[in-house]
Amino acid sequence: MTRAGLVSIAFLSFAASIAALRASPAAADPVTLEAFIKLPQPEPTATLQYGDSSSQGIDVFVPRGKGPHPVAIVIHGGCWSQTTAGREQVRAIADALARQGIAVWSIGYRRANEPGGGYPGMYQDVGAAIDRIKSEAAKYQLDLARTVLVGHSAGGHLALWALARDKLPADSELRGAEPFLPRAVVSLAGIPDLKAFGPMIPLICGRGIIENLVHLTAPNPFAETSPFELPPSAARIVMVSGIVDRLVAPWVAHEYAQEMRGKRQRPIELVDIPDAGHFDLVTPGTPAWKEISKRITQALAPAAH
Numbered sequence: 001m002t003r004a005g006l007v008s009i010a011f012l013s014f015a016a017s018i019a020a021l022r023a024s025p026a027a028a029d030p031v032t033l034e035a036f037i038k039l040p041q042p043e044p045t046a047t048l049q050y051g052d053s054s055s056q057g058i059d060v061f062v063p064r065g066k067g068p069h070p071v072a073i074v075i076h077g078g079c080w081s082q083t084t085a086g087r088e089q090v091r092a093i094a095d096a097l098a099r100q101g102i103a104v105w106s107i108g109y110r111r112a113n114e115p116g117g118g119y120p121g122m123y124q125d126v127g128a129a130i131d132r133i134k135s136e137a138a139k140y141q142l143d144l145a146r147t148v149l150v151g152h153s154a155g156g157h158l159a160l161w162a163l164a165r166d167k168l169p170a171d172s173e174l175r176g177a178e179p180f181l182p183r184a185v186v187s188l189a190g191i192p193d194l195k196a197f198g199p200m201i202p203l204i205c206g207r208g209i210i211e212n213l214v215h216l217t218a219p220n221p222f223a224e225t226s227p228f229e230l231p232p233s234a235a236r237i238v239m240v241s242g243i244v245d246r247l248v249a250p251w252v253a254h255e256y257a258q259e260m261r262g263k264r265q266r267p268i269e270l271v272d273i274p275d276a277g278h279f280d281l282v283t284p285g286t287p288a289w290k291e292i293s294k295r296i297t298q299a300l301a302p303a304a305h
Helices: 003-023 033-037 087-099 118-131 154-163 194-205 209-213 251-260 287-299
Strands: 046-049 057-061 069-075 103-107 142-152 184-188 236-242 269-273
Touching (some): 057 087, 069 087, 087 103, 118 154, 154 184, 194 209, 194 251, 236 251, 236 287, 251 269, 269 287
Antiparallel strands (some): 046 057, 057 103
16 A cells, blocks of 8 residues: 555544544543643753744753763654744653653754744754753763653654754755764654645644745755654654544554664654543653653663673
């Protein structure tokens, strides 16, 4: 079957699952957007700026005790749009991870509809914010040998992209001179294939977003910005989906994993969490977050020799 056929089946399956959800209540109500927005936003240990825009900031959460500490590099979601909350919205999970002994490097970036954002600025921001960790590691006692990217939704797209940016052509303005590459990514309802998911983006995020995420004048507009289009990374990839996620359904992760079979040295790990919606994945105290924090901890475990 062609990839287009698989996508069509996936959309039909997604529509059928939504119809079923509307017909009968789930075993546990998923976290709503309203509840997610009301989560506490603990103050970070420090906030750093890497550009003039307020979006170009980094929240650093440092655990108590002596380092060096393993690090989760967190990338917030929000439809790549400046009309949604930025990195402050993931301070709840950043604080939760810090309480577990994991330092957090939570990055902001100029969004797709923000001045200077979109292509190429947004991607350059993500790269610059990640690379800044190299010069700050000693100050905050960060263990750069134990790092994992954690991205939610739109941030999941950017985390998967950042993991493979060293595969970009040497002359790409998105690549960076010496990109810092974490050893794994945990994608929470992330979007690995902008082209396949593209028809959904105007429905979920509004008009004009997808056009700003890609290089419109290039022969292949998705070549530099869609993880699916980039040569596969050898790093560990964990794709987490909520079974009742109505925004980024599990088929998105499953199709990507299927397409990557035989193209990667290691298979993509799929984690489907029952009764979890889109925002359960970034809400401390939910069963979904308990499973996700376990996966993050596993990704940061010392490498076996």
